[in-house]
Amino acid sequence: MCSALPTDRRSTPVAAPTPSNRKFLGRLSLPERTFVANALRTETVGGVLLLVAAVAALIWANTPLKDSYASVRDFHLGPGSLGLDLSLQHWAADGLLAVFFFVAGIELKRELVAGDLRDPKAAALPVIAAICGMAVPALVYTLVNTVGSGSTDGWAVPTATDIAFALAVLAVIGTSLPSALRAFLLTLAVVDDLFAIMIIAIFFTSDLNFAALGGAVIGLAVFWLLLRKGVRGWYVYVPLALVIWGLMYNSGVHATIAGVAMGLMLRCHREEGERHSPGEHIEHLVRPVSAGLAVPLFALFSAGVAVSGGALGDVFTRPETLGVVLGLVLGKTVGIFGGTWLAARFTRAELNDDLAWPDVFAVASLAGIGFTVSLLIGELAFSDDPALTDEVKAAVLVGSLIAAVLATVLLKLRNRKYRAMCDDEERDEDLDGIPDIYEQDNPDYHLRMAEIYEKKAAEHRRRAETSAGSGDPDHRPA
Numbered sequence: 074m075c076s077a078l079p080t081d082r083r084s085t086p087v088a089a090p091t092p093s094n095r096k097f098l099g100r101l102s103l104p105e106r107t108f109v110a111n112a113l114r115t116e117t118v119g120g121v122l123l124l125v126a127a128v129a130a131l132i133w134a135n136t137p138l139k140d141s142y143a144s145v146r147d148f149h150l151g152p153g154s155l156g157l158d159l160s161l162q163h164w165a166a167d168g169l170l171a172v173f174f175f176v177a178g179i180e181l182k183r184e185l186v187a188g189d190l191r192d193p194k195a196a197a198l199p200v201i202a203a204i205c206g207m208a209v210p211a212l213v214y215t216l217v218n219t220v221g222s223g224s225t226d227g228w229a230v231p232t233a234t235d236i237a238f239a240l241a242v243l244a245v246i247g248t249s250l251p252s253a254l255r256a257f258l259l260t261l262a263v264v265d266d267l268f269a270i271m272i273i274a275i276f277f278t279s280d281l282n283f284a285a286l287g288g289a290v291i292g293l294a295v296f297w298l299l300l301r302k303g304v305r306g307w308y309v310y311v312p313l314a315l316v317i318w319g320l321m322y323n324s325g326v327h328a329t330i331a332g333v334a335m336g337l338m339l340r341c342h343r344e345e346g347e348r349h350s351p352g353e354h355i356e357h358l359v360r361p362v363s364a365g366l367a368v369p370l371f372a373l374f375s376a377g378v379a380v381s382g383g384a385l386g387d388v389f390t391r392p393e394t395l396g397v398v399l400g401l402v403l404g405k406t407v408g409i410f411g412g413t414w415l416a417a418r419f420t421r422a423e424l425n426d427d428l429a430w431p432d433v434f435a436v437a438s439l440a441g442i443g444f445t446v447s448l449l450i451g452e453l454a455f456s457d458d459p460a461l462t463d464e465v466k467a468a469v470l471v472g473s474l475i476a477a478v479l480a481t482v483l484l485k486l487r488n489r490k491y492r493a494m495c496d497d498e499e500r501d502e503d504l505d506g507i508p509d510i511y512e513q514d515n516p517d518y519h520l521r522m523a524e525i526y527e528k529k530a531a532e533h534r535r536r537a538e539t540s541a542g543s544g545d546p547d548h549r550p551a
Contacts, residue, residue, distance in 0.1 A: 119364020120241025123444070126369035127376040127470070134377030146374050156323045162374040166449055169367035171318055171332035173445065176363045177266040178336020179356045184263050186342050198416050199257060203264035205412025206440060207232040210404030214396035223392025227454045227465055229272045231400025231472065233446035236262035237364060239439050242477045246485065249495040253425060254436055261409065261440055269446045270333050277453040279325040286324035289331065292317035297338050300351070327453070368445055375448045376470065378463045385471065393461060394468035397451075401441045401472035402479065409437035427494055435483035441476030443469060 133142045151157040151164070159167065184190040190200070210231040218225050236259060243250055250258075296313055314335060322328035341352035349357070388394045413433055417424065424430065451465040484491075500509050503521045512518035 117237075117240040117244045119361075119368060120237035120239070121244060122365055122369040123235075123237050123372050124241050124245075126372040127444070130373050130375070130377035131380060131470075135380055139379070142377050146377065155319060157319060165367075165371040165374045166452060167322055167328040168318070169371055170445070170449060171329045172359065172367040173332070173363045173371075174266075174270065174329040175332035175336045176356060176360050177263070177270070178333040179339055179341065179352050179359075180263050180336075181267055181333075182337050182339060182352060183341040183356075184260065188260070190260070190263075194420075196260075197420060198413060198422060199260040200264050201416040202409045202413040202437075203261045203268070205415075206234070206261065206405055206409035206437070207265065207268050209408030209411070210400035213404035214400040217396035217399060218392045221392030221395070223396065224455075224461075227393055227397065227451065229269075229276065230447050230451045230454060230465060230469065231397050231404060231443060232265075232272070233269045233443045233450065234262050234265045234405070234440045235442050235444035235446065235473070237368060238444045238473065238477075239442045239480075242439065242442065242480065243484075246481045249488065249492040250436075250484070251428070251491055251494045252498060254428070254432060258436055258439065265440075266446070269450070270330065273327045273450065273453070274330050277327055277450070281325045282323055285320045286326065289317055289320035289324055289326075292320060293331075293334055293338070296335055300338055300340065329449075371445060372448075375452065376466065378466045378470070380467060385467070387464065388468050388471050391464065393455075394464050397447075397465055397468035398472040398475065401443050401447070401469070402438075402475045405441035405443070405476070406434065406438045406479075409440050410434045413437070427490075431483070432487060435480055435487070438476055438483055439480035441480070442473045443476075444473050447473075 130142075133139070146162045147160050149158055149160050151159050181190075190196040211228045214228050214231055215225055217223070218227075239258065239262075292313060296310070296317065299309065299313075314331075317335065318328055318331045321331035336352075339350075339352035339355060341350050343350045343353075388398060410430075410433055414430065416422070424433075447469045448466055451469060452462055455462045455465055497510055498508055501507065502509055503512075503518060503525060505512075505518075505521070509518070
């Protein structure tokens, strides 16, 4: 994995754009690469914790202790008078995932105002790829269940990509994926999260309680007004956020929408004198909570499904579960790769000279790892059928595992090339803290390098003269 760069994005000199910057998957600017490296490092650690939690849940639910797993998962707590007497599983899905979607909202806002999505031309490729990467899996699922006479209620299950899980796979296999491919994957995941949020809000909203919904809207308006007035203090925003979340939950709209809405309200552009925007600062504080606590706990209480030879066999025979597996493995890969290729062809975008279309295909297969949001949508889609819910969860796990293995094989084939690209991105021969590849248009850099090479040449001449004067036949010139 490419190492991180300095975190101060305002004080870091940036070279003028080179032709490669205008190409699809070309080299990122130094500030953008720094941000991507820092964001993905936290996601990678969270992804490893997510893997550990998922494995722990599977072991717990498939051993003689499985009854205790069900007891803990279904244990209820919370104030019933406020409509919040929920099981631990529901607290994880509706409460802790609100933190995950809060961070997703901040990421989306940052991409819209300071990232790739602020430029329509630069945003076209990843947005089209993400849309195709959600539409094709949904189509695959629908076709499988139409032909197999299954339920089409789960069409949205295979549409989501889990960026943390995908990065955990990268961390495990040790692939030095270039920063441009990582940024492409991150942007895909951000757009993917946006559409997943819209799907949850539109298609999985129960009977509306307009009084609670109105209260949530008023709470969001107060939240926005306090932000605009520059009011500071966690003791103001945290209680208000909890009230908004509780009202949103009781309104019938999925409670995670409250997290997204508050994340989108944060200011993510810097004003004069600011080192970090409020959105960046809060994301830096909350992301470890999301990646290290919220998502792993959700996985712990949602991934614990009974797995047996018969159950795994049913995954490939029942239309609902087969549609999920094919949607993740086949639909995601074909959708993202096909959408990217068509968009590049019609926009005449040229692929980075150091990369090839098989690299895009490998990243597309990696995006087939759908875990957190897929499990959530599976619970929402089949809430009336607990047995089918567990089978769909098993299908999500199987599909994500197949996608991970496929991506591992494809990425390993090009790992030597990726490692060379990462080495080029990180080389800093003048030791000024900025990779040399970003200073090719800086005259001072070339003057420093000339001085370094002159010192090295002088040292070699001195050693040559010393060797010649020593009379050692082994060191005399031929």
